Amino acid sequence: xxxxxxxxxxxxxxxxxxxxxxxxxxxxxxxxxxxxxxxxxxxxxxxxxxxxxxxxxxxxxxxxxxxxxxxxxxxxxxxxxxxxxxxxxxxxxxxxxxxxxxxxxxxxxxxxxxxxxxxxxxxxxxxxxxxxxxxxxxxxxxxxxxxxxxxxxxxxxxxxxxxxxxxxxxxxxxxxxxxxxxxxxxxxxxxxxxxxxxxxxxxxxxxxxxxxxxxxxxxxxxxxxxxxxxxxxxxxxxxxxxxxxxxxxxxxxxxxxxxxxxxxxxxxxxxxxxxxxxxxxxxxxxxxxxxxxxxxxxxxxxxxxxxxxxxxxxxxxxxxxxxxxxxxxxxxxxxxxxxxxxxxxxxxxxxxxxxxxxxxxxxxxxxxxxxxxxxxxxxxxxxxxxxxxxxxxxxxxxxxxxxxxxxxxxxxxxxxxxxxxxxxxxxxxxxxxxxxxxxxxxxxxxxxxxxxxxxxxxxxxxxxxxxxxxxxxxxxxxxxxxxxxxxxxxxxxxxxxxxxxxxxxxxxxxxxxxxxxxxxxxxxxxxxxxxxxxxxxxxxxxxxxxxxxxxxxxxxxxxxxxxxxxxxxxxxxxxxxxxxxxxxxxxxxxxxxxxxxxxxxxxxxxxxxxxxxxxxxxxxxxxxxxxxxxxxxxxxxxxxxxxxxxxxxxxxxxxxxxxxxxxxxxxxxxxxxxxxxxxxxxxxxxxxxxxxxxxxxxxxxxxxxxxxxxxxxxxxxxxxxxxxxxxxxxxxxxxxxxxxxxxxxxxxxxxxxxxxxxxxxxxxxxxx
Amino acid sequence: xxxxxxxxxxxxxxxxxxxxxxxxxxxxxxxxxxxxxxxxxxxxxxxxxxxxxxxxxxxxxxxxxxxxxxxxxxxxxxxxxxxxxxxxxxxxxxxxxxxxxxxxxxxxxxxxxxxxxxxxxxxxxxxxxxxxxxxxxxxxxxxxxxxxxxxxxxxxxxxxxxxxxxxxxxxxxxxxxxxxxxxxxxxxxxxxx
Numbered sequence: 001x002x003x004x005x006x007x008x009x010x011x012x013x014x015x016x017x018x019x020x021x022x023x024x025x026x027x028x029x030x031x032x033x034x035x036x037x038x039x040x041x042x043x044x045x046x047x048x049x050x051x052x053x054x055x056x057x058x059x060x061x062x063x064x065x066x067x068x069x070x071x072x073x074x075x076x077x078x079x080x081x082x083x084x085x086x087x088x089x090x091x092x093x094x095x096x097x098x099x100x101x102x103x104x105x106x107x108x109x110x111x112x113x114x115x116x117x118x119x120x121x122x123x124x125x126x127x128x129x130x131x132x133x134x135x136x137x138x139x140x141x142x143x144x145x146x147x148x149x150x151x152x153x154x155x156x157x158x159x160x161x162x163x164x165x166x167x168x169x170x171x172x173x174x175x176x177x178x179x180x181x182x183x184x185x186x187x188x189x190x191x192x193x194x195x196x197x198x199x200x201x202x203x204x205x206x207x208x209x210x211x212x213x214x215x216x217x218x219x220x221x222x223x224x225x226x227x228x229x230x231x232x233x234x235x236x237x238x239x240x241x242x243x244x245x246x247x248x249x250x251x252x253x254x255x256x257x258x259x260x261x262x263x264x265x266x267x268x269x270x271x272x273x274x275x276x277x278x279x280x281x282x283x284x285x286x287x288x289x290x291x292x293x294x295x296x297x298x299x300x301x302x303x304x305x306x307x308x309x310x311x312x313x314x315x316x317x318x319x320x321x322x323x324x325x326x327x328x329x330x331x332x333x334x335x336x337x338x339x340x341x342x343x344x345x346x347x348x349x350x351x352x353x354x355x356x357x358x359x360x361x362x363x364x365x366x367x368x369x370x371x372x373x374x375x376x377x378x379x380x381x382x383x384x385x386x387x388x389x390x391x392x393x394x395x396x397x398x399x400x401x402x403x404x405x406x407x408x409x410x411x412x413x414x415x416x417x418x419x420x421x422x423x424x425x426x427x428x429x430x431x432x433x434x435x436x437x438x439x440x441x442x443x444x445x446x447x448x449x450x451x452x453x454x455x456x457x458x459x460x461x462x463x464x465x466x467x468x469x470x471x472x473x474x475x476x477x478x479x480x481x482x483x484x485x486x487x488x489x490x491x492x493x494x495x496x497x498x499x500x501x502x503x504x505x506x507x508x509x510x511x512x513x514x515x516x517x518x519x520x521x522x523x524x525x526x527x528x529x530x531x532x533x534x535x536x537x538x539x540x541x542x543x544x545x546x547x548x549x550x551x552x553x554x555x556x557x558x559x560x561x562x563x564x565x566x567x568x569x570x571x572x573x574x575x576x577x578x579x580x581x582x583x584x585x586x587x588x589x590x591x592x593x594x595x596x597x598x599x600x601x602x603x604x605x606x607x608x609x610x611x612x613x614x615x616x617x618x619x620x621x622x623x624x625x626x627x628x629x630x631x632x633x634x635x636x637x638x639x640x641x642x643x644x645x646x647x648x649x650x651x652x653x654x655x656x657x658x659x660x661x662x663x664x665x666x667x668x669x670x671x672x673x674x675x676x677x678x679x680x681x682x683x684x685x686x687x688x689x690x691x692x693x694x695x696x697x698x699x700x701x702x703x704x705x706x707x708x709x710x711x712x713x714x715x716x717x718x719x720x721x722x723x724x725x726x727x728x729x730x731x732x733x734x735x736x737x738x739x740x741x742x743x744x745x746x747x748x749x750x751x752x753x754x755x756x757x758x759x760x761x762x763x764x765x766x767x768x
Numbered sequence: 769x770x771x772x773x774x775x776x777x778x779x780x781x782x783x784x785x786x787x788x789x790x791x792x793x794x795x796x797x798x799x800x801x802x803x804x805x806x807x808x809x810x811x812x813x814x815x816x817x818x819x820x821x822x823x824x825x826x827x828x829x830x831x832x833x834x835x836x837x838x839x840x841x842x843x844x845x846x847x848x849x850x851x852x853x854x855x856x857x858x859x860x861x862x863x864x865x866x867x868x869x870x871x872x873x874x875x876x877x878x879x880x881x882x883x884x885x886x887x888x889x890x891x892x893x894x895x896x897x898x899x900x901x902x903x904x905x906x907x908x909x910x911x912x913x914x915x916x917x918x919x920x921x922x923x924x925x926x927x928x929x930x931x932x933x934x935x936x937x938x939x940x941x942x943x944x945x946x947x948x949x950x951x952x953x954x955x956x957x958x959x960x961x
Contacts (some may be wrong), residue, residue: 035855036878040889071793074902090789159958160851209801218782223904230780230905250781251819251949258815476859634784645791650785693814761800 048569102488155525173424193591203226262618282362292600332368345731345740423737621745783821
């Protein structure tokens with residue numbers, strides 16, 4: 001049992017990934033037991049679909065035998081998975097057979113308050129009728145705009161785009177924007193004239209020098225990106241990682257720059273300084289494709305490596321060396337944008353600085369840098385024109401003070417930001433204050449309101465003020481058990497969804513199709529949206545009788561059909577990845593106001609923002625506290641997967657990482673349990689301590705997504721602590737509307753009890 | 769007849785556990801048990817640090833100590849050199865579990881001992897083991913050591929370092945580790961070259 005004791009030991013030093021300590025629990029053998037037949041010895045059929053255990057949408061082959069999905073594997077012909085899957089994709093099947101799933105519609109018991117969690121079962125007809133009558137009442141009292149929709153996941157086409165547009169509300173929020181990618185998208189839109197999109201268009205296969213700034217590849221297992229990253233390194237590409245923490249990516253790096261949190265812009269400005277003052281930038285590229293180099297040259301004079309060294313806690317020679325190495329490898333040198341970029345509230349400017357370094361390397365639209373990701377061609381379903389354009393689509397694009405007269409009031413955050421998509425957290429105050437007008441109803445689809453939006457107390461207050469709150473989900477998540485009506489969605493292996501269109505080097509379309517029938521009385525999102533629409537008087541927009549008709553019609557616009565798509569799963573088209581492909585056609589690829597890459601943004605200047613990124617020091621926390629940093633576990637997706645027993649066996653609780661010396665000073669050792677208390681006295685935990693040399697002394701780190709307080713999620717409930725719970729503050733990025741989340745500080749409070757929780761293996765045995 | 773082997777490139781592995789999850793579902797490994805696990809090793813002090821993840825599983829030894837101790841012959845080596853347990857004849861006495869220096873075997877409460885099979889059932893269909901197929905870092909290679917052009921033979925040839933776990937046990941593993949960061953030197957063993 002050596003291994004067992006090792007695992008026990010490392011369980012105390014959590015934080016990192018492991019197979020759990022229960023792995024070798026001994027049970028007395030039963031010699032009389034029959035050896036079960038393996039699933040693959042039966043009659044196995046294969047269904048091609050795409051995964052939903054994160055947002056990456058990898059093509060998969062689901063293996064079905066005896067009416068059950070046993071295994072999913074990567075689909076070789078799919079450009080996202082290339083025949084491989086990450087742990088979440090491999091483990092997704094356990095969610096389908098999770099006994100804790102929502103099984104039938106639920107209505108909150110009369111006489112109870114939101115948050116009491118008392119429900120009775122209802123038929124779909126009753127549940128949908130209650131919602132429809134609530135929505136129609138809100139429309140009559142306040143107007144259709146007073147309904148808000150929050151959506152995440154593939155089904156957001158139904159609950160973020162289709163239904164809200166048909167219903168006519170612009171108040172659609174996606175956490176994937178203002179709580180994640182918003183700044184990088186807005187910055188890209190106003191620098192390159194196009195967003196980054198869901199699949200970062202980095203030309204990994206041709207790059208020779210990679211600089212990751214706070215980008216946790218390997219811990220965020222975006223399948224294709226991880227494959228590309230690994231292949232680039234195997235090919236010999238050099239890697240530089242900028243991170244206050246010795247991340248997995250940092251452990252693979254040729255240079256690790258353990259930067260002081262919040263000072264990344266200073267480093268990027270110093271790199272611009274070196275590239276310009278040492279005349280290392282690509283002059284021909286910059287002259288031809290950019291505007292503003294003269295202003296930028298003047299602007300960055302003060303940002304010397306010596307200055308940046310003092311700010312970032314890095315060595316000036318190293319800063320200079322990296323800039324020179326970048327230039328030496330250019331244009332096959334790239335600084336990919338990370339995904340979660342809402343850090344300090346000045347994030348659009350930081351991302352602009354990152355893009356400007358790329359631009360000076362002459363790598364945008366060039367092999368080894370960024371490619372142009374084109375969306376595939378396919379037509380929308382020819383439904384009657386919606387009263388409003390879908391509000392949530394597209395992360396960026398103009399949304400200044402412009403007013404398009406639609407006959408409807410604009411979104412409650414309208415005119416505040418340079419981003420097209422509504423900032424999801426900015427919809428919450430309107431629920432409380434009624435300003436600029438009241439948000440009285442909310443449908444939350446696949447969005448965990450308490451594990452994504454900062455200031456949970458405010459969110460709870462807002463929910464209490466709503467006239468109608470509906471949650472559509474697969475599991476009885478924390479926020480779901482606050483809703484008036486709960487609708488249980490089928491898992492991805494049990495349903496169709498709309499086609500997904502992936503902008504890529506080779507653009508492609510993916511089909512989601514069911515491998516098995518939905519369990520219990522659960523329904524696919526398209527069915528829920530359509531049935532609700534029919535009860536809302538929106539029949540004209542739902543003239544397709546079923547999803548097969550809808551998909552077949554769309555696919556016919558590219559000469560395909562649903563029958564053909566079911567056979568192949570993924571439909572790949574040709575792209576135009578490089579500048580040369582655009583110049584051949586005489587098309588300008590840059591959609592900025594100037595038609596060029598904007599080193600200097602006149603639009604930002606006109607709006608009163610810095611036209612070029614400037615350094616702004618981060619706010620420091622109270623004495624004795626640590627800046628709260630957070631990240632991802634490779635086996636989990638946000639707060640969505642902590643009830644999946646297979647994934648929880650791999651990583652079953654998070655830990656708070658703290659530098660060894662700081663832990664010692666606090667009298668703490670790895671495996672001790674503590675409470676975390678933030679600058680506003682908000683407490684969460686207990687959480688295990690992981691004392692490590694792997695991060696700076698001024699910050700602590702924890703994996704996001706744990707700490708569910710959801711008693712009906714038997715596996716997830718009470719394991720680890722929630723970083724979101726500790727984010728009672730955020731600092732709003734005035735340009736993108738992103739909620740900067742690295743602005744909270746915590747203390748470790750010793751003496752917390754070790755949680756007593758049921759064994760995972762016992763809980764796992766309940767699988768249906 | 770083949771001499772199947774696996775190589776894991778530790779300079780690429782990120783410890784994501786896709787292999788471990790794939791193994792679990794492919795082989796219906798019961799809750800609480802595992803055929804494949806991942807060890808994390810860290811060294812150094814800030815900021816002079818190193819770390820590696822090392823997936824571990826049955827080493828598919830050429831001289832497997834688990835086979836000779838089996839009283840029923842359930843624990844055996846097949847024609848392709850894969851160490852297997854015949855669940856029908858296994859009496860779950862546990863001798864093999866005690867004999868394995870790598871902790872790679874477990875009791876399955878259904879009445880037999882479980883372990884990595886190199887996904888023998890997949891090999892018959894011309895597929896590679898589930899852990900190899902899914903790895904998003906492409907750190908695993910598999911194939912026949914007697915075929916110089918197999919993936920595993922090529923990977924071993926191209927590697928700077930080839931190491932095995934616990935060579936002092938004399939087990940001659942056919943699972944080898946490639947290019948481990950120097951600070952975590954395993955012990956070299958050249959037999960596979």
